[in-house]
Amino acid sequence: MSDERTAMAALSDPAERLALALTQGGLQRMTARVLAALLFTEQETMTAGEIAETLGISSGSVSTSVKALTGVGLIERVPAPGSRREHFRLPEGAWATLMSGQNMMVKTMSDAAEQGIATTGEESIAGRRLTEMRDFYDYLWRELPALIDRWRSTKTEQS
Amino acid sequence: MSDERTAMAALSDPAERLALALTQGGLQRMTARVLAALLFTEQETMTAGEIAETLGISSGSVSTSVKALTGVGLIERVPAPGSRREHFRLPEGAWATLMSGQNMMVKTMSDAAEQGIATTGEESIAGRRLTEMRDFYDYLWRELPALIDRWRSTKTEQS
DNA sequence: TCGAGATTTCAGAGATCTCCGAACATTGGG
DNA sequence: CCCAATGTTCGGAGATCTCTGAAATCTCGA
Numbered sequence: 001m002s003d004e005r006t007a008m009a010a011l012s013d014p015a016e017r018l019a020l021a022l023t024q025g026g027l028q029r030m031t032a033r034v035l036a037a038l039l040f041t042e043q044e045t046m047t048a049g050e051i052a053e054t055l056g057i058s059s060g061s062v063s064t065s066v067k068a069l070t071g072v073g074l075i076e077r078v079p080a081p082g083s084r085r086e087h088f089r090l091p092e093g094a095w096a097t098l099m100s101g102q103n104m105m106v107k108t109m110s111d112a113a114e115q116g117i118a119t120t121g122e123e124s125i126a127g128r129r130l131t132e133m134r135d136f137y138d139y140l141w142r143e144l145p146a147l148i149d150r151w152r153s154t155k156t157e158q159s
Numbered sequence: 160m161s162d163e164r165t166a167m168a169a170l171s172d173p174a175e176r177l178a179l180a181l182t183q184g185g186l187q188r189m190t191a192r193v194l195a196a197l198l199f200t201e202q203e204t205m206t207a208g209e210i211a212e213t214l215g216i217s218s219g220s221v222s223t224s225v226k227a228l229t230g231v232g233l234i235e236r237v238p239a240p241g242s243r244r245e246h247f248r249l250p251e252g253a254w255a256t257l258m259s260g261q262n263m264m265v266k267t268m269s270d271a272a273e274q275g276i277a278t279t280g281e282e283s284i285a286g287r288r289l290t291e292m293r294d295f296y297d298y299l300w301r302e303l304p305a306l307i308d309r310w311r312s313t314k315t316e317q318s
Numbered sequence: 319t320c321g322a323g324a325t326t327t328c329a330g331a332g333a334t335c336t337c338c339g340a341a342c343a344t345t346g347g348g
Numbered sequence: 349c350c351c352a353a354t355g356t357t358c359g360g361a362g363a364t365c366t367c368t369g370a371a372a373t374c375t376c377g378a
Binding site: 206207208218219221222223225226244245 | 353354355356357358
Binding site: 012014017018024025026039040041043044090095096099105108109112115116118124125126130132133135136140143144147154 | 173176180181184198200201202203249254258284285289292294295296298306309310313
């Protein structure tokens with residue numbers, strides 16, 4: 001059937017599904033696909049051009065996505081070993097990084113609740129609800145980094 | 160001053176800010192505002208009509224939002240004590256519930272990685288990256304429920 | 319220093335999403 | 349049993365977002 005894949009690799013089905021999952025997590029569609037491409041490639045690194053070809057998207061989209069991803073530390077530029085231009089890859093611990101990003105939202109929620117309490121007081125009806133909320137997110141804010149650290153140590157001692 | 164608030168309450172500024180934060184977390188704007196209204200109100204419960212008036216939005220939007228929120232367990236219908244129709248409020252532990260929803264994404268990520276490994280094998284270049292990813296999300300998937308349970312118990316013993 | 323290839327920026331077309339408003343359904347009281 | 353008040357569904361206008369394509373910019377090697 002009308003198969004347009006001529007010389008381009010295209011993402012495997014699991015890769016596209018993973019990209020979709022990342023989308024739910026807040027990434028843009030193309031950004032998620034770029035990440036998936038770098039995750040599923042059998043090369044150590046990819047150039048911007050290779051990414052564009054694999055996904056069948058414009059170089060402009062790749063540029064924007066790559067900018068966003070490096071900004072959050074989800075991919076890194078590799079100093080370019082040989083001749084070409086920019087090479088990219090997932091850094092060690094990319095997923096822990098992504099998780100830390102989620103943590104910022106936890107902090108935001110805690111702060112928002114705190115601000116609410118500042119205007120209602122702790123003992124009003126709304127104040128009690130807000131206090132419960134703040135306490136919960138405060139707890140997560142304190143415990144999540146420890147959880148991730150524990151992951152890092154178990155991984156270290158394995159190697 | 161051109162103050163259009165005639166008989167409607169309008170959300171406080173902290174409430175609107177919290178709604179915005181919830182938006183980042185994946186909720187729609189109106190849905191987030193409905194949740195914020197129920198969080199900041201000084202009443203124990205609110206009717207759909209009160210929510211619509213407070214937020215200045217259509218009853219249709221309230222209906223849709225309420226449907227979405229009850230679906231995830233973030234608000235609950237209260238059996239209506241007296242005469243009127245439907246009353247709503249935040250249930251106990253709503254935030255833990257919301258967090259559990261986030262966990263589903265962790266599971267999704269883990270599964271996506273697993274599927275990837277199924278096609279690449281564990282020892283290919285991509286396979287190694289996917290394995291690292293799967294192990295990390297598996298770890299979270301195992302540990303996060305425990306973290307939330309610990310929160311629940313500390314809260315219990317306080318009371 | 320120059321040229322070719324690679325990358326970034328950006329305006330705008332197209333796709334997508336959101337929310338309203340009105341028609342329709344439902345429920346409880348009189 | 350009917351009516352009035354409340355709740356739900358859904359089409360579509362408007363707002364928003366996304367991605368492309370092309371022009372501008374940059375960089376390296378010769």
